Amino acid sequence: MLMYVYLAIVAFILLLVVVNMFRKRKNIFYQIDAALVMVTLILRLLLVK
């Protein structure tokens, strides 16, 4: 059960990262940072290890 709570938290953080990525930014490095964070979050969400 606890695992599903953690997965829900991961999914929520992933959503925030994606939303933030599409907001207007002057610097593309913000978006690259977000993309790198997304990779690890998606792998964790899919339980890939």
Next chain:
Amino acid sequence: MKRKIPFHIMTASILCILVIVLVVVLTMIFSQAREAEPIYPGKGVTDVRMLSDWFPKLKGTNGDTEVYILDSGVKGSSMLVLGGTHPNEPAGVMTAIMLIEYCQPESGVLFVIPRANNSAFTCTDPQEAAPMKYYIDTDNGTRWFRFGSRATNPTDQWPDSEVYVHASSGQQLSGSETRNLNRAYPGREDGNFTEKIAFGLTELIKRENIQITVDLHEASPEYTTVNAIVAHEKALDLANLTLWMVEDSMKITVEASPTNLHGLSHRELGDSTNTLALLMETANASQGRLHGRMDSDLVVTGKDKFYTRAYGYGALNVDYPADGISLSERCARHITCVKEFCSMYEGEAGLISLGNLPSYDEIIDQGIGHFLKDPQ
């Protein structure tokens, strides 16, 4: 009028596509770790069952694992050999595989589990740069074997608690030990994933009335309990007799299982079943904190210049020759002691004899690969 897509939306979209491609590639790489190395059962193997036959709750999970049965057909005692409790300790796994492929018992029954914690074979320890495989040359080609993690894959049991409380004793350990099979014995039927695997193994021992259980491990050369047999108090006589028989071939010590250290096989299996519980440790440089580059060569040859230097400073607890402590030598230790445990055991159920096993010197001289089946 055509509306222009803002630049930051375009870059974000391109990055999202790249993320998806990267995730697909990484998923394919990681999923390779779920492929188990082939094992070719020898003439001695009479049956292959699954651990879920003794504990059905494991069926269909990564905790279910193969149990190889080598029944001599001659009445005698039974022994269980556990390899792969910690899949980053390859001498235990290779010894178990060698028994499956080469051993032909002459009396009694031998149970061998090469991947005791099957889940832990599907990942490696984080930040260790560990290889996913290591390679051993046989007489007719090279075979690969899975190098895994000390603990259950977190995708099977996650998250870890801050503090791991061993269920039956209340002993508190670091939260990272929650997924350590050798801290989970005797296990719980309704416990976490790792405790269920431990429970399945305990059930097997009880139902099959296993007389001797040997859990094969490795430790870093700087660790205190290394090149040792750790024995439950019921198994101390057997361990000491074995020590006398093998000490001409190798330096080895016998240590009594601490009564206040819970969850380990040599303590809990001895307490909760009738088996004589023993655990063995050999010296593995790839496990230590001092080694250099971590790759298949280090796992197989055990040769590392930093360990050689550390030995010169007197920082190690074992003799560490310049050409390392090879996997063949570590397996030779395990095989020789397992064979002697059987030779020295005189139980009411009768003797157990593991025929057709090479000597310590033969394994050292010819290498472990010589005693594995060819990949063809």
